[in-house]
Amino acid sequence: MNFYSIDFETASYAKHSACSVALVKVENNKIVDEYYSLIKPETDFFWKNIQVHGIKPEDVADAPKFPEVWKQIQGCFKANSLVVAHNAPFDCGVLAGCLDYYGIDQPNYLSLCTVKTSRKLFPEMPNHKLNTVCENLNIQLNNHHDALEDSRACAEILLYQEKHFGVEPLKKLVTIK
Template identity: 60%
Template sequence: MNFVAMDFETANREKHSAVSIALAVVRDNQVVDKFYSLIKPETTFSSYNTAIHGLHRQDVADAPKFPEVWQTISPFFTENKLVVAHNASFDNGILKGTLQYYDIDEPHYLLLDTVQTSRKLFPNFENHKLSTVAGNLGITLDHHHNALDDAVAAANILIYESNHFGVEVLKPYVKNK
């Protein structure tokens, strides 16, 4: 399988409040490249969100704003390219909300949610949180809520599922966005 896994961390509940993004690029079922960037959001920071991921306003003070980051990562979000996330409704919502906030055209790509695939393929897991699925599958997740570690874990979950169940089992979960 070839795809890119993404993960965002946010400053607050607003859909345009991304403070970091990471991508894990997969070619032939191997993570071959990684991208991570802090993002300077144009919004306030919630103490709740900061407690989850540990990023403060001062951490992103010199970071690029999203349009600069988008120039680098937009080639991964094109027609017929598969984008994966664990809880894709959240990460895809942040991407869409941030694109709308900056009046950037929304791309069309294929989207797959590893929460959905793990619920189908591993119904007996206690829950289907990223840390639980990764732990049950023996996938390393050193720093949960670090966007890069989370993106790599999501990539490795899909690689595991593809290797053990086949790509055909996963196809019904691919949505066109």
């Protein structure tokens, strides 16, 4: 399988409030590259978000704004690229919100949500949160809500699913963005 897994952390509930992003590149079923950046959002931070991920306004004071980060990652979002996230509606929504906020054209790409794949393939799990799925599949997740850790874990979940169930049940859940 070839895909990118993505994870955003946000400063608030605003869809354009990304304060960090990570992408993990998978080629031929192996993680071959990783990208991580803090992002300086043009929103205030909400205390509950800080509580979740630990990123504070002072941490992003010198970070690039989203358009600078987009220049580095936009090549991952091509029409034939598969972009995977654990709770893809959230992460794809943050991407779309940031692009809209800055007046940047929306890319077309393929999307797959490992929450959905996990619900389908592991209905017996008590829930399908990232940490629960990782624990049940013995996938390492040391620092949940660190974008790079979460992105790596998402990639490992999809690789596990492909190895044990093949690509056919996964293909049925791919959507076009």
